[in-house]
Amino acid sequence: MSAVDCKKILETLTLEEKVGQLVQLGGEFFLEDLKSVETGPSEKIGLSDSFNRYNLGSVINVLDSKEIKEIQKVYLENSRHKIPLLFMADIIHGYQTIFPIPLGQAASFNFELIEKAAEVSARESYYGGQHVTFTPMVDLSRDARWGRISESPGEDPYVNSRFSEAVVRGLQGNEDSIGKEKIAATVKHYVGYGSVESGREYNAVEMSESTLRQFHLPAFKAAVDANVRLVMTAFHTLNGVPATGSKWINNDILRKELGFDGVLISDHSAVKELSYYGYAKDDAEAAKIAMEATVDIDMKTAVYANELVTLVKSEQLDVELLDDAVLRVLELKKDLGLFDNPYRGLSYEADINYEEHLEIALELAEESVVMLKNNNVLPIDKNKKIAIIGPNANNKFLLGMWAITGDASKYETLFEAFQREYGNDRVITSQGANLVDNVKNYGFPEKLAKLISAKDETLAEQDLIEEALRCAQDADVIVLSLGENMLDTGEGGSKVDIELSQKQRELVKTLSTLNKPMVAVINSGRPNVLSELEQDFDAILYAWYGGHKMSEALVNIISGKTNPSGKLPVSLPRHVGQLPLYYNNYSSARPSLKGEKKRFTSRYIDVDNDPLYSFGYGLSYTQFEYSNLKISPKDKSWDITYEVTNTGDREGYEVSQLYIHVPVSKIVRPVLELKGIQKTLIKPGEVFKGSFELTLDDINFYDNANSKIETQGSVEVFVGSSSNELNLESVIEL
Numbered sequence: 001m002s003a004v005d006c007k008k009i010l011e012t013l014t015l016e017e018k019v020g021q022l023v024q025l026g027g028e029f030f031l032e033d034l035k036s037v038e039t040g041p042s043e044k045i046g047l048s049d050s051f052n053r054y055n056l057g058s059v060i061n062v063l064d065s066k067e068i069k070e071i072q073k074v075y076l077e078n079s080r081h082k083i084p085l086l087f088m089a090d091i092i093h094g095y096q097t098i099f100p101i102p103l104g105q106a107a108s109f110n111f112e113l114i115e116k117a118a119e120v121s122a123r124e125s126y127y128g129g130q131h132v133t134f135t136p137m138v139d140l141s142r143d144a145r146w147g148r149i150s151e152s153p154g155e156d157p158y159v160n161s162r163f164s165e166a167v168v169r170g171l172q173g174n175e176d177s178i179g180k181e182k183i184a185a186t187v188k189h190y191v192g193y194g195s196v197e198s199g200r201e202y203n204a205v206e207m208s209e210s211t212l213r214q215f216h217l218p219a220f221k222a223a224v225d226a227n228v229r230l231v232m233t234a235f236h237t238l239n240g241v242p243a244t245g246s247k248w249i250n251n252d253i254l255r256k257e258l259g260f261d262g263v264l265i266s267d268h269s270a271v272k273e274l275s276y277y278g279y280a281k282d283d284a285e286a287a288k289i290a291m292e293a294t295v296d297i298d299m300k301t302a303v304y305a306n307e308l309v310t311l312v313k314s315e316q317l318d319v320e321l322l323d324d325a326v327l328r329v330l331e332l333k334k335d336l337g338l339f340d341n342p343y344r345g346l347s348y349e350a351d352i353n354y355e356e357h358l359e360i361a362l363e364l365a366e367e368s369v370v371m372l373k374n375n376n377v378l379p380i381d382k383n384k385k386i387a388i389i390g391p392n393a394n395n396k397f398l399l400g401m402w403a404i405t406g407d408a409s410k411y412e413t414l415f416e417a418f419q420r421e422y423g424n425d426r427v428i429t430s431q432g433a434n435l436v437d438n439v440k441n442y443g444f445p446e447k448l449a450k451l452i453s454a455k456d457e458t459l460a461e462q463d464l465i466e467e468a469l470r471c472a473q474d475a476d477v478i479v480l481s482l483g484e485n486m487l488d489t490g491e492g493g494s495k496v497d498i499e500l501s502q503k504q505r506e507l508v509k510t511l512s513t514l515n516k517p518m519v520a521v522i523n524s525g526r527p528n529v530l531s532e533l534e535q536d537f538d539a540i541l542y543a544w545y546g547g548h549k550m551s552e553a554l555v556n557i558i559s560g561k562t563n564p565s566g567k568l569p570v571s572l573p574r575h576v577g578q579l580p581l582y583y584n585n586y587s588s589a590r591p592s593l594k595g596e597k598k599r600f601t602s603r604y605i606d607v608d609n610d611p612l613y614s615f616g617y618g619l620s621y622t623q624f625e626y627s628n629l630k631i632s633p634k635d636k637s638w639d640i641t642y643e644v645t646n647t648g649d650r651e652g653y654e655v656s657q658l659y660i661h662v663p664v665s666k667i668v669r670p671v672l673e674l675k676g677i678q679k680t681l682i683k684p685g686e687v688f689k690g691s692f693e694l695t696l697d698d699i700n701f702y703d704n705a706n707s708k709i710e711t712q713g714s715v716e717v718f719v720g721s722s723s724n725e726l727n728l729e730s731v732i733e734l
């Protein structure tokens with residue numbers, strides 16, 4: 001750990017230099033033709049000429065290590081105080097090696113593997129000269145209209161929490177200093193952003209304190225308990241107060257209750273947007289509000305840079321607040337070892353074992369694939385002739401909207417993977433349809449669009465379906481490669497229509513007239529509505545955007561080399577009108593029971609209440625049987641043991657899930673609450689003896705006054721393979 005004394009450094013700084021440490025800008029302020037990435041509004045930010053860029057504290061999304069080195073060098077040559085710059089970037093699910101999107105990673109329910117993937121991202125970024133990454137994003141997401149559901153671990157607080165701590169540990173390691181091959185993590189977007197009204201980006205959020213504490217906060221607490229070094233604020237208003245300016249969530253909950261003493265960084269332009277909301281009358285008030293909410297770094301606006309010096313000099317802002325913020329930034333730089341070596345990690349000759357990294361990417365991609373249906377058409381024998389048909393069959397732009405450092409040219413398409421695995425003579429391909437129904441202007445900033453190889457769809461001229469029919473004529477099996485354009489999700493990717501495109505639906509209906517087995521592979525960043533097509537599919541593999549090794553993972557599963565084990569981290573809706581949709585919904589006094597059509601019950605007249613496919617659901621090539629549930633009380637906790645037998649003929653992973661339901665409570669409880677996950681590889685015939693520990697704290701539930709209600713009476717306990725397959729049940733009496 002560096003011997004630097006940050007308090008002493010702070011004492012040497014002028015007021016202007018202190019303010020500079022709290023400002024984050026793009027690299028373009030140092031290098032003209034920089035390949036920096038514009039990830040938000042790119043209008044001029046109005047930085048006053050008096051601001052000395054050689055006082056700046058940090059730089060965002062400079063993704064070329066040579067440019068990082070050059071900027072740091074130029075900066076240190078011109079800076080009076082010689083405090084090194086921090087370099088931060090959106091390394092969301094991989095740097096050079098791209099992993100599945102977070103929603104896909106969560107589908108693996110393998111948090112050790114997720115941690116290993118984060119370690120790989122940290123290692124690659126470390127040698128790339130990065131210091132901080134803006135991940136994990138843990139916004140609990142229940143609304144598939146929201147494009148950023150793709151970046152989240154899904155709809156459950158337990159899964160989000162395990163994901164959150166795994167990624168923080170993988171990125172930072174377990175020491176206070178952030179050492180070799182590690183970078184600082186930023187948990188985001190604090191807090192509740194996934195519940196934007198109508199699933200529309202940058203919209204308002206209204207939620208009770210109980211919902212905030214029971215569903216949205218746990219993953220942030222898990223990150224803070226794992227010593228996450230940064231937290232990023234969010235764009236939305238929470239119950240009428242902008243999250244970035246909220247003393248309640250930032251000072252009272254994050255800092256005081258959760259004990260977070262790291263750096264709170266605003267989201268892109270969110271400090272400036274306090275005045276756009278009208279919550280601040282001008283930039284000066286926005287700066288004051290944000291500082292008093294302990295926001296340490298102002299990302300990509302000139303508000304702190306232009307306003308803080310005057311606010312302090314005119315005693316409108318307590319200089320102690322400024323000093324506290326600067327100290328947190330200096331401590332982060334110290335723990336990263338920047339004072340000892342401003343170029344920490346940055347290396348062009350690092351001996352990185354990319355093969356090993358790609359192996360981990362393959363493993364995680366395989367475990368992220370969820371097999372939703374299989375009417376005995378999978379696996380496909382090597383002697384079959386296969387037609388791979390669909391807009392994603394030969395599409396290389398499937399790494400995901402935030403894979404801004406991923407090289408799309410290194411992505412093997414699904415067709416290429418089939419050629420490799422089955423042989424050129426056995427596979428044939430055809431696009432069959434466009435990915436989108438009409439050319440869309442995704443409105444992407446030029447630099448970002450170019451970087452993630454994003455392209456507005458160009459529509460094929462001729463009708464592709466005729467060609468697809470010819471292509472499928474001699475095939476034994478059709479593999480449909482369908483989904484969304486990767487820009488249909490991610491930031492700014494909210495949609496009201498979450499079915500596959502009309503042309504893709506026509507393609508499926510037309511090909512189904514051939515009466516050949518059809519396997520659907522879905523590449524998407526959200527749970528799409530498949531209701532119209534589900535009956536036409538003999539098998540469904542939900543593969544999300546699975547990163548560089550997705551196609552190999554899919555072909556390994558389709559050929560039978562690998563047994564699928566993914567489970568849904570989000571409910572798959574029957575209709576967009578059901579949204580927000582989630583398994584752990586509160587019970588109704590008039591529940592509508594499956595198959596019942598009673599008028600005066602909580603139901604829709606036109607669609608069943610339940611999802612098309614449920615949270616926690618996913619098939620395997622083998623079968624598992626559950627037995628012997630036993631509950632042994634201990635002091636304030638219970639040991640819950642169960643057995644799972646692999647009754648099939650091949651080994652496979654099973655994700656056993658522990659749920660509870662509290663039928664009587666002084667705050668109405670969800671119909672089901674996940675409290676434990678155990679993923680285990682079980683051999684044919686093997687009886688696995690599993691166990692969970694359930695604590696009183698797991699069972700109690702927050703009310704709306706920041707206290708956990710003591711649960712009395714019965715607690716129903718379930719162990720099963722999905723939220724809609726609760727194989728074993730028992731009761732605990734409190």
Ligand code: GLC
Nearest residue numbers: 039040090134188267268491
């Ligand atoms: C964006 C996103 C945030 C990202 C940041 C920096 O607007 O909301 O997730 O980390 O800006 O690019």
